[in-house]
Amino acid sequence: MSVSIDLSGKTALVMGVANARSLGWAIAQQLLAAGCRVGFSYQGERLKGELDKLLAGHENVWTQQADATSEDDLSALFGRVKDEFGGLDYLVHSIAFAPRAAMDGRFLDTTEADWNTALNVSAYTLVSTCRHAETLLRPGGSVISLTYHASQKVVPKYNVMGVAKAALEATTRYLASEMGAADVRVNTISAGPMRTIAARSIPGFGTMYEKAAEAAPLGRNATPDEVGKLALFLLSDLGSGMTGQTVYVDAGSSIMAMKIEN
Numbered sequence: 001m002s003v004s005i006d007l008s009g010k011t012a013l014v015m016g017v018a019n020a021r022s023l024g025w026a027i028a029q030q031l032l033a034a035g036c037r038v039g040f041s042y043q044g045e046r047l048k049g050e051l052d053k054l055l056a057g058h059e060n061v062w063t064q065q066a067d068a069t070s071e072d073d074l075s076a077l078f079g080r081v082k083d084e085f086g087g088l089d090y091l092v093h094s095i096a097f098a099p100r101a102a103m104d105g106r107f108l109d110t111t112e113a114d115w116n117t118a119l120n121v122s123a124y125t126l127v128s129t130c131r132h133a134e135t136l137l138r139p140g141g142s143v144i145s146l147t148y149h150a151s152q153k154v155v156p157k158y159n160v161m162g163v164a165k166a167a168l169e170a171t172t173r174y175l176a177s178e179m180g181a182a183d184v185r186v187n188t189i190s191a192g193p194m195r196t197i198a199a200r201s202i203p204g205f206g207t208m209y210e211k212a213a214e215a216a217p218l219g220r221n222a223t224p225d226e227v228g229k230l231a232l233f234l235l236s237d238l239g240s241g242m243t244g245q246t247v248y249v250d251a252g253s254s255i256m257a258m259k260i261e262n
């Protein structure tokens, strides 16, 4: 089945595409296929080559370096958005980071520095990017980010990143409550485990991936393409009545308390 959505004339900024496996790329592909003009920001020059390769042959795209924790980088990035697009319809925040040490050991041993880094990069940057985007976002505009169910239930080793995702989900509600007056919606997508660079840095991710698929009512994990399709729904007018929500795309694994074989 195919649903076609025409986003020609619309503009989007996608933050956090590291390579072809990135969830940000799955979302960007849907936007590009719908005719949307898309700007991309990447954290370090190390990633620019990968992004340039992905974008080869695409028109209506541009890229700019921006560390989301840098106010200067965000000012320059949204200055570029203004120059390129004049205004913005869609903002995609697909960014998270926690130091490996904070996920290797016990949650009890989380250091203040690692806590601050994880919460700053993975949750506060949604606040700062929305503040920079505020005057550019047009009525009917929409913001999405990516979260994970470890915000609600304990996932061993996810540790401080679970706290950061809980902060991201609460942040989504507070931003939605304030940005709704300008007819801008803010939602977050709770994706099941997917094999990306960020996921590979989580100790025991392979086991987590297998267990989630076993528990899921659909008997598999959701795919990046399915994340992209939900993103398209939430960003576009199809999702016009929804804001402040955490929306799951995980083949249903989060609804299961346990799985018992018959």
Ligand code: NAP
Binding pocket: 015, 016, 017, 018, 019, 021, 022, 023, 024, 042, 043, 044, 047, 066, 067, 068, 069, 093, 094, 095, 096, 097, 121, 146, 147, 148, 190, 191, 192, 193, 194, 195, 196, 197, 198, 199
């Ligand atoms: P990914 O491809 O590694 O994307 C994460 C992106 O965040 C990378 O491009 C990374 O850039 C960027 N980033 C980290 N710190 C940054 C900073 N200070 N400024 C700007 N960019 C920064 O992995 P992904 O799995 O697609 O992650 C995207 C989002 O999906 C994250 O919020 C993640 O938590 C969420 N998510 C993932 C899964 C999963 O299983 N994969 C499930 C649920 C939710 P660098 O590579 O330069 O660090």
